[in-house]
Amino acid sequence: MNNTSQIGVLGLGAYVPERVLTNHDLEKMIDTSDEWITTRTGIKERRIASEGEASSDLGAKAALKALEDAKVDPAEIDAIVVATLSPDHIFPATACIIQEKIGAVKAAAFDLSAGCSGFVYALAVAYGLVQTGLEKVLVIGAETISRFVNWQDRSTCVLFGDGAGAVVLGRVERGGILGFDLGADGSGHSILNIPVGGSREPITPENLAQNRHYLYMVGSEVFRFAVRTVPRTSRKALKKAGLEVGDVDWLIPHQANTRIIDAAVNLMGIESEKVVVNLDKYGNTSAASIPIAWAEAAEDGRIKRGDKLLLVGFGAGLTWASMVLEY
Numbered sequence: 001m002n003n004t005s006q007i008g009v010l011g012l013g014a015y016v017p018e019r020v021l022t023n024h025d026l027e028k029m030i031d032t033s034d035e036w037i038t039t040r041t042g043i044k045e046r047r048i049a050s051e052g053e054a055s056s057d058l059g060a061k062a063a064l065k066a067l068e069d070a071k072v073d074p075a076e077i078d079a080i081v082v083a084t085l086s087p088d089h090i091f092p093a094t095a096c097i098i099q100e101k102i103g104a105v106k107a108a109a110f111d112l113s114a115g116c117s118g119f120v121y122a123l124a125v126a127y128g129l130v131q132t133g134l135e136k137v138l139v140i141g142a143e144t145i146s147r148f149v150n151w152q153d154r155s156t157c158v159l160f161g162d163g164a165g166a167v168v169l170g171r172v173e174r175g176g177i178l179g180f181d182l183g184a185d186g187s188g189h190s191i192l193n194i195p196v197g198g199s200r201e202p203i204t205p206e207n208l209a210q211n212r213h214y215l216y217m218v219g220s221e222v223f224r225f226a227v228r229t230v231p232r233t234s235r236k237a238l239k240k241a242g243l244e245v246g247d248v249d250w251l252i253p254h255q256a257n258t259r260i261i262d263a264a265v266n267l268m269g270i271e272s273e274k275v276v277v278n279l280d281k282y283g284n285t286s287a288a289s290i291p292i293a294w295a296e297a298a299e300d301g302r303i304k305r306g307d308k309l310l311l312v313g314f315g316a317g318l319t320w321a322s323m324v325l326e327y
């Protein structure tokens, strides 16, 4: 065990919007079927933010639940790190909007862009902040991807959903974060992105007409990358924690696709009963998927305090991130 062992999770919470969009609802909107979506992805339904509800609204609700779980007052929070690929605005940071919403008056606040790996990246950054002197850091994954997908494009719109999850990180008596691995391969930046709307290609009537301001993905390449990456980064994080796959009580992978999870789990040799999967209900909520799955499994009693967890994310960038911790 290394000296990362004294910083851990004080509280955990998640929030998903009320509106449910099922595969059968999608059948009425585009040329798809429940059968195609279920067999190719495992997704049955997803949540969609209501009109006027933005990532900061979902993130603030998840944050308040995590603070309540931690019995920490918002005014005690030293920093807020929000992982998101669907921020309220290009700037200012969604974290600043959440800071105001929850009354975290003394908190520094910034966003982190690491795609679907964002939540684990943000946990690692928060770990560093606590290690260098801050006491309590709020880490949030918050997404309203429904605003950024083209609802005419069946190859992407069926995959994603909205939601948020949060943890409060601080000093713990025992356990906590035991090891992590972060990485990126920028040569894959163009296979999963939103091409238009940034400084590279500002919005014009022409590119709007071409729908290039929506999420773009080469699904098959992302799929191959994910299956390759999950076991590799997991092994690195476990090594840093001084643990073996067999020591893990629960694997909480990014919830993108059951076929990706099954293939990676097979390669890793981890029992499927130890894997938390809830993407059938929420689809891919990007940086929110790991904390939503974690909070749900903790709430229904599957995951208990003291359990050893392996969190693994992968996504746009391309990026990957894994972390081993004792909850």
Ligand code: COA
Binding pocket: 031, 032, 033, 036, 037, 040, 041, 116, 154, 155, 156, 158, 217, 218, 219, 220, 221, 222, 223, 256, 257, 284, 314, 315, 316
């Ligand atoms: N409904 C029905 N048919 C669909 C469809 C839909 N929603 N989306 C695509 N299809 C069709 C395609 O048009 C294609 O038809 P064609 O063979 O006539 O051209 C066919 O299904 C197969 O498409 P393909 O893209 O090869 O399917 P796939 O087995 O690779 O599955 C994904 C597609 C997107 C489910 C899969 O590639 C994937 O999950 N990739 C990873 C995506 C991901 O997780 N991204 C986020 C990472 S953070």
